[in-house]
Amino acid sequence: MTNLLEVQNIHTFIGQFHILEGVSVDVLQGSITVLLGRNGAGKTTTLKSVMGLTPPSQGQILFAGEPLQGRRSYDIAAMGIGFVPEHRAIFRDLSVAENLKIAERCKGDLARKEEFIFGLFPDLKRLIKLPGTKLSGGQQQMLAIARALVPDNKLLLIDEPSEGLAPVLIEQMITAIQQLAANTTVLLVEQNFVVASKLAERYVIIEEGRSVKKGLMAELVNDQETIHRYLGAA
Amino acid sequence: MQSTIPPTETGREALRLFKENRGPLAMLLALILFPFFVALLDGQGPTAVLNNEIGNARFLQGLLIEIFILAIYALSYDLILGITGLLSFGHAMFFAVGAYLTGIAFKSFGWGVGPTLAAVIVAGIVQALLFGLVLPRVKGITFALVTLGFASVFEIIVKSNEMVAYTGADVGLQGVVVPAAWLNTSNERFRLYLIVLFFTFFVYLVYRRFVDSPTGRVCIATRENEGRAQMLGYNTFYFKLTALILSSITAAMAGFFHTVHQPIVSPAVAGLGWTVAALLMILMGGIGTLSGALVGAAIFRLLQFYLERWFGGNATFLIGLVYVLLVMFVPYGVVGTWQARRLDIQRGRERLLRLLHLRP
Amino acid sequence: MMAERLKKNRTRLIVLGILAVLFVSASQGMSTEDWVITVMRGLAVGAITFLVAAGFSLILGLMDVLNLAHGEMFMLGAYIGWTVYVRPDTFVDALTPLLLLAAGLMLMPVLGVWLGQRPLPGKVNQIWPWLGLAAALALLIYALRQWPLAMWNPGVFAESPATFSLAMSQGTMQLPAAAVATGLSPWLLLMLLGLGSTLLAAALVGMRLRGQTAVSAPYLSKSPLILAGGLALAGVFIFALNDGLTAWLYRLNHTALFALAIVVATAVGGLLGGLIESTLIRPLYKRPIYQIMLTLGISFITIELVRAIWGRPEFTMPKPEMFAGTGAGCGREVVSIVERLANQCATIFLFNGRIRTYNEIFIILMGLIVLVGVWLLLQRTRLGMIIRAGVQDSQMVEALGINVRRVFTLVFSLGVALAALGGVLAAPSIGLSNGMGGQFLLLALIALAIGGLTSYPGAAAGAVLVGLLQQFIIKYGQLGINLPFLAEPFKPSPPLVPASTVLFMVIILLLLPNGLFGRDE
Secondary structure, three states, X not given: OOEEEEEEEXXXXXXXXXXXXXXXXXXXXXXXXXXEOOOOOOHHHHHHHHHOOOOOOEEEEEEOOEEOOOOOHHHHHHOOEEEEOHHHOOOOOOEHHHHHHOOOOOOOXXXXXXXXXXXXXXXXXXXXXXXXXXXXXXXXXXXXHHHHHOOOOOEEEEEOOOOOOOHHHHHHHHHHXXXXXXXXXXXXXXXXXXXXXXXXXXXXXEEOXXXXXXXXXXXXXXXXXXXXXXXXXX | OOOOOOOOHHHHHHHHHHHHOHHHXXXXXXXXXXXXXXXXXXXXXOHHHHOOOOOHHHHHHHHHHHHHHHHHHHHHHHHHHHHXXXXXXXXXXXXXXXXXXXXXHHHHHOOOHHHHHHHHHHHHHHHHHHHHXXXXXXXXXXXXXXXXXXXXXXXXXXXXXXHHHHHOOOOOEOOOOOOOHHHOOOOOHHHHHHHHHHHHHHHHHHHHHHHHOHHHHHHHHHHHOHHHHXXXXXXHHHHHHHHHHHHHHHHHHHHHHHHHHXXXXXXXXXXXXXXXXXXXXXXXXXXXXXXXXXXHHHHHHHHHHHHHXXXXXXXXXXXXXXXXXXXXXXXXXXXXXXXXXXXXXXXXXXXXXXXOOOOO | OHHHHHHHXXXXXXXXXXXXXXXXXXXXXXXXHHHHHHHHHHHHHHHHHHHHHHHHHHHHHHHOOOOOOHHHHHHHHHHHHHHHHHOHHHHHHHHHHHHHHHHHHHOHHHHHHHHHOOOOOHHHHHHHHHHHHHHXXXXXXXXXXXXXXXXXXXXXXXHOHXXXXXXXXXXXXXXXXXXXXXXXXXXXXXHHHHHHHHHHHHHHHHHHHHOOOOOOOOOOOOHHHHHHHHHHHHHHHHHHOHHHHHHHHHHOOHHHHHHHHHHHHHHHHHHHHHHHHHHHHHHHOOOOHHHHHHHHHHHHHHHHHHHHHHOXXXXXXXOOHHHOEOOOOOOOOOOOHHHHHHOOEOEEEEOOEEEEHHHHHHHHHHHHHHHHHHHHHHHHOHHHHHHHHHHHOHHHHHHOOOOHHHHHHHHHHHHHHHHHHHHHHHHHHHOEOOOHHHHHHHHHHHXXXXXXXXXXXXXXXXXXXXXXXXXXXXXXXXHOEOOOOOOOOEOOOOOHHHHHXXXXXXXXXXXXXXXXXXXXX
16 A cells, blocks of 8 residues: 655745644555644645645655655646635635536546536436536535536545535445545544544544544544544534 | 933933934934034035025925825824835825914914914814724725825815905915914024924824834734724724824924915815825825834935926826836835845845855 | 526526616607617617626636726727728738737747747746746847838828728828838848747747746647638738738728628737736636736736827728618608618618617627627537536536637637727727727626626626616716606706716616526525
């Protein structure tokens, strides 16, 4: 087993603020890895740094053995990384169909993946003509994930998929992510510890811009001390 | 010999204030002495300044007065744009109301300096309240457009033929006579120079103080993230209004001095171009730095003056070119870029010291 | 659902209702023909304003750039169009250097890859682009000063643009003598120009490479190379065939020449826009407020250049023949509009109102074509989809693997091209002046504020409203309004025209801060 993504001790500034002060994350090929930590610890910034949206000023990021520094976001995405941002950032002025179509990297991507995507999220097929504004929160989240599935991505970065969703929808979301993870590697940010423990095999805890602990999720679940120390009463 | 002054509370406070403002105070002293220096260089002798003799010293005082007035005006714009984050395209109106009111009060109403000053300040407050009326309704660029609307209406009133008796319409207000002999720019140049200089210094210190005050801090927070400032429990409207009123009074005062120094008011000071001038001044100096407004005003006027003198008709082209080059190579304005570099230099020095094991 | 939507849009509906009432009542104070004329003129002003506003709003929406030089790009379109139309010889003379320059700039991506693979040692890397730039500019200026360019002379009345315009409209235009090169042989100059352009492109590429540490996966596409070669070859051909081409253009009928002017002005606008975005605006996305200073600087420079080349005085541009007929078949006795259009009349009669075919029909028609064309582009193409998505969140678009920067350049270029098109269309109607840019930029800003700053339908609606309002106030300035309690009819004086549009904007913005069609944020 090899690491698909290796984040090695990165430092990221946003404006004058030193947000990441040494984060290292390894994502094993074919696994689901989750980033845990309190609000504002730097989890989202880590994903954005991988994506090149907030480029790190120090450290190294390797994707499938290739360094990502100096590359622009679109270039990084084209290497096969899909990004699902927090707050369900779908395009409100575009219809569901257009939201999917815009993610095509080669002509015909959508036609090829249609069956798989609508198999995961049957709702979207029904809503295909609606504009993004008319979707409910859960539908928007599904669309945001579906959008990342349109091109052939080797790695998905998913930021807070369960945020603000009703419990029933969270269950659906978990099933969907489990299914898509069958042939894609996933790096997840998740505040909800229960969801994280159901989905992920490995975890990395980020605390005040540093990665402080990593290991197998199965071990963390029983490690009450670590949970209390880094994640508060979960 | 030991100092005999007992270290009282006030004494210590004064000392602290002095230490904090060493730079500006040195600048003030240099500017007070500057005309004498020029007179000496010209071989006129220092008394020439006091006797108001024609020469370079007198001429440069005039140019500097113009720069000081521009600096006051630019400072007032930096307060609302750079500090509070309100983009207004109607700032020229703040200045023009002061300038026109002064001119009309002197010429048409025959008022003295005192009542005129009072009227200018009241007018400053009133127009800030007018802008404040729309503050809760419109944000960002829409606020800029609405204020542009207000200023355009004022400009059109000033230029309209119905008002020609007061404002001189397109030609502008001419032949204003300052009713106080001690304020006359041609006879008492050095006195006016000192008055405007001290006023600029005063405004700068007040603004510094304002920015460091709790109110000023909230204004900066509003600029950075209005939503967060509101969540912290501040009614940002009042803070923005405070900044607007302070800015408006200052700009109106700049207008007052403008009319006193140059007894002509051109309708150009009411136009969009005059707001743009303020914007350019603070951008060149460094937005949100206050001292940048002073530097920017100096650059602005000197560029205009000397390029026009040397290149005549081509000056505007060169000024445009200078703007483009400044944006490209002095990215955050003179003061802003210098501050950023200084941080870099400091960091570099610290790194060096650490490398040499002089510091942990 | 319906009731809810009604409630949400209550203010908007009330405002639209009041506008409709105003529009109807405005027709009461004047005769039908006056009304028809005023509406058509209002729509024409609206069409021009729309062409400026549409590009401005696309640029503002996608890139958050307040392009204050947009008005000057409009003006430049007019002056370039005039040159192609009235002085094709100058145009042909200037075309060769311009094509060579464009060919050089097209080489930039190729040079980027080539130079990126050959990194120079640190200090040399920092310095050579500057030296290269200086050398390139010196070379270009040296060659251009000697270049054979037949020109007008704004300083001498007999050779001023106004005189040439007059001669053309009277049909007494003579082909001016061809310019001859002074000093070096023209072929040598041609080579110097080519060399200078390539050096310029290399220097610009070098500047961009300075800041980069790693060059991402360089791949060489052949298309820029082919394009550059084609442009250079076209430049050389045009130079070789200069005299023949000039003579042919002079013999061309004015309508075809005008079509050429439109195409050239729009294309130059597009190229200029792309160049400005990729060299000057791109480094400034991180500090938005400084874009204002930059675009203002560009606008000052453009106005001064136009003054230096075409002079300060205003002048006109003759209308193409298709819209200039006044003789037989155009008298009052011909009734049918179709027949008058077929006779190429300058005016037609609509409900007895005298409508000028160019000013009020052709311009409105072009405005409509652009309106629909850009709308189709936005709604039906992938590029349009990316633009609409990018207006909301350009970072996310980039994270999908789309090179947003290239889209930025394209949209900036499109926006400036639309403004330049507006300029060349407006020129025969309103004439050419140094102030036309500022005037229409202000109108466009007002129109956008009314319609909703980044809304495309809003730009169209706002432009039409502003145009109508302006023309109705002007008309009532002549007619006077019979107001109750006033013995004399009230006549809005000329300064009230700009005041009325501005006031209208303030009122709309206070009622609807996001404009008529803007989305609530």
